[in-house]
Amino acid sequence: MPDADPRRTPALWSPLASPDVVVVATRDIAAIPLPPGLEPLANESSPTEHxxxxxxxxxxxxxCLRAAxxxxxxxxxxxxxRSAATRLAAATRFERVTRGIRLGPDRSASPSAYRRSRLALLLSIHDALDAGAGPRDLAFSLVFPRQHPLVGAxxxxxxxxxxxxxxxxxARRLANGGYRKLLRHD
Incomplete structure (x- = not known):
């Protein structure tokens, strides 16, 4: 739920929606080998998955732990x-963690600096549209802030x-569901 407070209801993505979710089929969920002292940030169970x-x-x-x-x-x-390479990379990271190997941030699962700045611009545009800004206002305040406003023809x-x-x-496509592509790293 996009409007939910992430501290109370963290996003627990489906493996179908997010390829960086590692799916483990196991007979005993408590027996998954994880390094000592590893605390979950979020922990949620359903009848078929943990x-x-x-x-x-x-x-x-x-x-995503499933009963085998x-x-x-x-x-x-x-x-x-099409996300098999990302799924394999996530599985490799999981295997490294189970062996106690320290990991850095996963660069493959996060957007590039250019993509982050573009997404921030699109979010700013969407917010400004919601606040009542018109295309010309957006153009010369957000998109071309150093350029003098053009008028008329x-x-x-x-x-x-x-x-x-x-x-x-x-920005409108992104807000109307296109954000789901971000999870697939498209």
């Missing part, structure tokens, strides 16, 4: 899809206007 979000140094681990049928050994489940036919309108459309 979700954990854990901090290990600067790294974050997201686990008796007679089966513990295994990692990696879905074969000059504004109407400008590349600045077309670029601002494209950014507005992208």
């Amino acid at each position: 979700h954990l979000v854990m901090a290990y140094g600067a790294a974050r681990l997201r686990l 049928p008796s007679g089966f050994s513990d295994c990692l489940i990696i879905q074969h899809d 000059t504004w109407k036919g400008s590349g600045e206007r077309r670029h601002t309108l494209r950014l507005i459309a992208e």
Whole structure:
């Protein structure tokens, strides 16, 4: 739920929605080998799954533990899809943690500096639209802040206007569900 307070209801993503969630099928959820002193940041259970979000140094681990049928050994489940490489990287990080190897932040699961600044711009545009700003206001306060405002026909036919309108459309798509692509690292 996007409006929920993350301190009270942290995001526990489905492995289908977020490829950095490691799915472990195990006979005994309590027997998953984790380093001593590792405390979960979030811990939630459903009838079929147990979700954990854990901090290990600067790294974050997201686990989805599922009960395996008796007679089966513990295994990692990696879905074969376009995010398979990200799923494999997350599984490798989990395996390193179970061996006690210290990890740094996962760069593959976070956007680049350019992508972060673009997302921040799109969020600012969306917030300004909600506050009642028009395209020209957005263009010369957020998109082209060092440029003098254009007026009349000059504004109407400008590349600045077309670029601002494209950014507005992208911000609206992102707010209307496009943010889910961020979880898949598209």
